[in-house]
Amino acid sequence: MNDVLTQVHEGLERTLARLKRALAQPSIAAQNLGMAEMAELLTGELRSVGFSVESVPTQGAPVLLARLEGRRPDYLLFYNHYDVQPPEPVELWTSPPFEPTVREGKLYARGVADNKGAIFARLAAVESYLRARGRLPVGIAWVIEGEEEIGSVHLHQFVEARAELLRHALGCLWEAGGRNATDRYEIALGCKGILYVELRVRGAARDLHSAMAAIVPNPAWRLAWALENLKGPDERVQLPGFYESVRPPTPAQRALLAAWDYPEDEVRQLYGIPAFLEGLTGPALKERLLFGPTCNICGFHSGYGGPGSKTVLPAEAVAKLDFRLVPDQAPEEIVKALRAHLDAQGFTDVEIAWWEGERPFAGDPERPFVQKAVRAAERVYSHKPTVLPLMAGTGPVHLLCGQFGVPIVTAGVGYADSRAHAPDENIRLADFVQGIEYVAAVLDELEQG
């Protein structure tokens, strides 16, 4: 496919200029800043390459749906998002977050790794392919939402409106990913689900002098006891049925785990921990990370937290928990089990103030689309990529693709020090170029049908 690669390299200057324009445009969903401007900029770029672009309304930011016909009637999905994380704390950036800057072969800007770099790599790949060959082998339906960084809160409205389009796709290039800590290219085929809950206990109408603790109930104690009833030091989640719907990895998924060179020592050193949870290591560690559901305290707040002592009996205690879910756990069932368990254990006073959830999805490495994506990676990166049946994190994979049986592969331009969500977010320019080549190679694999 030297014809396509020639176009990639000849167009590189134009591609980088486009990317930098997009990086200079803030698009912060959490602050509703620059969202319409970014959608307009992107629409223009997509149209200039030949896409027809539709802005599909939701109750939040519209979803851009860009379409391009191929030689065959079947089509690929691309999934990306045009919103970015807030840049704060701005003072920790070496160069301003919305002034894209190249230093030592790296391009720095908010959103360059997550995920404007990937968007423009894909656009360049499609453009180069068209210039070299006139037509794509298959069509593309490109979904670019504007609320990924705030939990894809309205994406389900798009999915309901365009279910038939999503259902018949042959596969999806998902956002995120790139090279891992050992510089190996990494492809994930799914992600964990999540149940996020806020638990709240109320005591007296206001904070009291702690002398009253002798006779007035303390909501912080109630919450600590309720949590201990959810999970004790054996790390086993006590909700009845919690593990019943957990499906063990398939032999093919296990083979992926076995081939995964997880850099245990580097991760332990990076996190500054003497050992992993329960002393896990080797295959058990990898399986727990990807196929183990969690029950995690994201926050616990009650009473006085300042310096020194204050003798107070708090009026309220709040905890935020996330359960990372694995196939086939469903957040709406887990939250029901949580309410029933709290009640059964005598914690009717522990309110579930609110909850939100996403379903998990683990991919099958034997799907033909996945195998083509892996072959494309081998061609571009000259090594066998790491393939993970799912990520430990969460995204709307099940919502957009998993529920329709559409396989996904991640395709990003990041690396281990890309600092997504953090100051000095960056990508390496060499990775960016290979990211273009990789998408072109996936299209080339699809030429064979």
Next chain:
Amino acid sequence: MNDVLTQVHEGLERTLARLKRALAQPSIAAQNLGMAEMAELLTGELRSVGFSVESVPTQGAPVLLARLEGRRPDYLLFYNHYDVQPPEPVELWTSPPFEPTVREGKLYARGVADNKGAIFARLAAVESYLRARGRLPVGIAWVIEGEEEIGSVHLHQFVEARAELLRHALGCLWEAGGRNATDRYEIALGCKGILYVELRVRGAARDLHSAMAAIVPNPAWRLAWALENLKGPDERVQLPGFYESVRPPTPAQRALLAAWDYPEDEVRQLYGIPAFLEGLTGPALKERLLFGPTCNICGFHSGYGGPGSKTVLPAEAVAKLDFRLVPDQAPEEIVKALRAHLDAQGFTDVEIAWWEGERPFAGDPERPFVQKAVRAAERVYSHKPTVLPLMAGTGPVHLLCGQFGVPIVTAGVGYADSRAHAPDENIRLADFVQGIEYVAAVLDELEQG
């Protein structure tokens, strides 16, 4: 003692002017504001009545020690403090906190109830007594510290320096107190002790994405489990030996409890709670409030506490606990038991970051000094005062008096709505006048020897 009361009433205008001058002088120990000025003002007032005044240095604010000879060589202690709580939030005050203002028979100002009102009531009582009779029946050694509102952190230095003086006192008028919620005059003979500890657990070197909760230990879970190991829903403190040194109330103390008309319904309504802890009521409630030691969570903080969801694995969890102690529990022994218990239960990772403590002291109503004080209250208030063997709160009673076997009685000018430590702190002027009369009556009781 009409001779003394005549002087009290004739001097009332002068007394109120003195009190207002002292209230207009901020003396906030926590902010080191106006402390020297207040000590100077007070020294002048004390000397004008005939006291010799010494400023006893500590590593913090000096302790004022004022002395006056009596007819007999024995002497009474007065204990007060010249510091006040910070006035914040200032915007919630009806009139400025350091501009003493009378509205509807009440005098409003920071520190008027806690405890400048009591200081000037005592000063007026002594002055009136001297004017009427020329001499006090016994001497007075008046201890006025400047750090009560920040935990009397250096008072022990004064106590070490003046142990002989303290040891031989015949009794002490303690600060605080006044009329209770049913307007009955209330005298307490001691107070609970305290052990205040900060517990801390550290996890990874920084907050991590909560996807890592599958394999990285969470300090918030560790702390919740450690707390549950200290006290479970049965409210029983699990530290070995915790209850062994608890001395049950004596028959005389039990008789005081039985005579105490604790306003259960009013307290429940005020606090907005449907029931007291464990459904306690009646005699059991009163005994628990005064003779029950506690283990209370004053604060628990870890991870994200803002609005909505953030998926984080916290790097640290901190809890602040106070144990209210009853005779003969000692904070230095309880903290040893706490460390040993945490270790024995596998919580060696839970640090005791720091601790501080005070010992408890419960008084004996049969001591002659206490009986004189009770008789004085009956004369002034025309009803039997409520006498409590100890308060549910904590103060340096054991340090200053209890350890030397010196009995105390509280003698304050507050009432149920005095709002000590809160905006619109106030006393009723009628209570202030009776507070002067009460101290005069105590002195008169001591005429009989």
